[in-house]
Amino acid sequence: MHRFQSVGCVTVILIGQLVVGQTAPAKKTTLVVNGHTAPGVVLQVDGRSYMDIEAFAQTAGATVSLEPGKVIVTLAAPEASTQAATHPTPNLTREFAQAAIAAVSDMREWRGAVSSSIRYGVAAGNWLAPFLQEYQTRSYKSLSEATLAAKTGADQKAVDLLKNEFSNLKQWDSQTQSTIQSLNAEATVNPAAAEADPLRIKISDCSHFLDSMLVSGEFADDPNCH
Secondary structure (H helix, E strand, O other): EEEEEEOOOOEEEEEEOOOOOOOOOEEEEEEEOOOOEEEEEEEEEEEEEEOOHHHHHHHHOOEEEEEEEEEEEOOOOOOHHHHHHHOOEOOOHHHHHHHHHHHHHHHHHHHHHHHHHHHHHEEEEEOHHHHHHHHHHHHHHHHHHHHHHOOOOOHHHHHHHHHHHHHHHHHHHHHHHHHHHHOOOOHHHHHHHHOOOHHHHHHHHHOOOOOOOOOEEOOOOHHHHH
C-alpha cells in the first residue's frame, strides 16, 4: 500500500508502509479523483491514508510504470476542447470582415479628399469644410456598421484599430483645414510638404495594414494603427 497527499491541485503518491503497533483499527474509505470514485481503496490508519497506487492510476486515468527504486505515474494530457477554450482562435467573422473592409474603403476616400484639398490650397477655403464633412460622415456611418457587426473578441480588437484610424484621420483633416484657413502658403501650395507629414504617413500605412489583415480573416496588430 502507498500513502498519498495533495500538493496544490495535483495528487502525489508517496510510498509508505503500515506502522507496527498501530493504536487505532484501520478503516477503508472511498477515493474521489476529479469526480471519479473508487470505493474502499483507501486505508486510513492512525490519521494517515494509504492506498494501492494502481487503483489511484485507474481512477485518475493515469498510467503506472515501475523502475528500480521508482514508481512513475503519468497523468493524461488535457483534452483538446479544454485547450481551445483557453486559447481562442483569432479568426475574424466573415460578416464583420466585410463591413470593416467597406469602412476602410470609405476612410481611404476621405484621406484622398483631404489630399485633394491640400492641392487646391487657399482656393478651397469656401467649400472645404462641407466637402470634407461629407466624407467624414460617410466614414463614421460605415465604422458604426462594422462595430455592430463585431461578434467575437478578435472582431472587437479589430474595431479598436478601425476607430484609431478614424480618429487619426479626423485629426489630420482638422489640421489640414486649419492650415489652409491660416493661409500658410508653404504648407498649402507645396503638396510635398503634406506628403512628408508623419500623421499622413501613419494613416496611410495603417490603411494598407487593415486591408491586408481583413482580407486574411485573421486578427493582427500594427503600431501604425495606434
